[in-house]
Amino acid sequence: MGGSFAGRSCLTSGDVPGIAGQTRGFFSVLEGLSRAAETVFGVEHEFIRFPPLMSRRTLNKIGYFRNFPQLLGSVHCFCGDETAHHALVAADSAHWTDGDEPTDLVLTPAACYPLYPALAARGAAPADGYTVQVRSHCFRREPSAEPTRMQSFQMQELVRVGSAEQARTFQAEWVEKGPRFFEALALPCAIVEANDPFFGRASPVLRKGQRAQNLKYELVVEINDNAPPTACMSFNYHMDLFGRTLDLRDVAGEPAHTACTGIGLERTVLGFFRWHGEDLKQWPARVRNLLGLS
Ligand code: 5GP
Ligand code: ZN
Numbered sequence: 001m002g003g004s005f006a007g008r009s010c011l012t013s014g015d016v017p018g019i020a021g022q023t024r025g026f027f028s029v030l031e032g033l034s035r036a037a038e039t040v041f042g043v044e045h046e047f048i049r050f051p052p053l054m055s056r057r058t059l060n061k062i063g064y065f066r067n068f069p070q071l072l073g074s075v076h077c078f079c080g081d082e083t084a085h086h087a088l089v090a091a092d093s094a095h096w097t098d099g100d101e102p103t104d105l106v107l108t109p110a111a112c113y114p115l116y117p118a119l120a121a122r123g124a125a126p127a128d129g130y131t132v133q134v135r136s137h138c139f140r141r142e143p144s145a146e147p148t149r150m151q152s153f154q155m156q157e158l159v160r161v162g163s164a165e166q167a168r169t170f171q172a173e174w175v176e177k178g179p180r181f182f183e184a185l186a187l188p189c190a191i192v193e194a195n196d197p198f199f200g201r202a203s204p205v206l207r208k209g210q211r212a213q214n215l216k217y218e219l220v221v222e223i224n225d226n227a228p229p230t231a232c233m234s235f236n237y238h239m240d241l242f243g244r245t246l247d248l249r250d251v252a253g254e255p256a257h258t259a260c261t262g263i264g265l266e267r268t269v270l271g272f273f274r275w276h277g278e279d280l281k282q283w284p285a286r287v288r289n290l291l292g293l294s
Contacts, residue, residue: 032291073107107139129162
């Protein structure tokens with residue numbers, strides 16, 4: 001089994017698998033990568049930094065729970081009155097969550113999800129659609145000792161909203177541009193067609209028998225020793241899933257088509273440590289420059 005490589009000393013594991021602290025070096029590389037990605041994605045585009053929480057209603061509308069129930073993190077809070085609180089505190093602490101109820105919040109599983117309702121609230125999209133950068137902490141309930149599989153990680157994305165053609169063209173462009181970005185960072189990579197479609201196995205899109213091909217590509221990098229390469233970027237075409245379910249309209253008033261290009265910041269940083277070593281000062285000068293480390 002793979003999983004270990006020298007660079008994992010840049011992470012400090014605690015008592016929960018997949019939740020790790022980041023050293024100063026790791027964090028400075030991550031922020032440098034985020035700025036480099038922002039430049040490559042295009043600083044001229046609108047940028048929105050979302051908090052790690054989003055609306056449960058939105059996630060239900062897009063069918064996340066139907067497709068990925070095991071991954072969802074849900075915010076529950078104590079909703080009882082003072083008497084109920086006293087009773088719980090007096091009881092064994094194992095029962096302290098008995099008064100909890102689900103709130104209207106869930107943990108964001110993908111950085112682009114909160115964007116769609118925000119854009120829908122603006123009304124129909126302009127003629128050339130939207131191109132927006134987003135960044136967020138994301139949560140997926142996948143506890144694992146494998147260092148590139150984190151429960152909490154950050155994703156930076158460029159999101160395209162518009163016609164089917166605009167979204168498709170965007171996806172095709174980024175399948176080309178993504179590897180060029182990684183080559184500039186001296187990270188060897190490959191593009192693969194992802195076999196787990198964005199929509200999930202229970203998706204109505206798949207049930208209808210529509211071709212679900214070419215909806216998702218991934219850029220993979222060898223990070224773990226003796227293990228398959230790890231997805232560091234993904235290039236997704238969602239068709240009109242978000243347009244339909246979240247009432248996000250194109251200029252003609254039809255459900256908009258969307259696409260996104262996402263980079264997993266932590267995973268890519270692990271890729272740097274794997275390929276360039278633990279000592280940041282020894283990294284190739286052009287990589288240090290791109291990351292703003294010099
Ligand atoms: P996707 O939405 O395509 O599953 O994920 C987008 C990107 O987020 C992936 O290409 C990857 O870089 C990052 N990512 C997805 N899952 C994980 C994870 O469990 N841990 C970490 N660190 N990054 C992840
Ligand atoms: Zn996305």
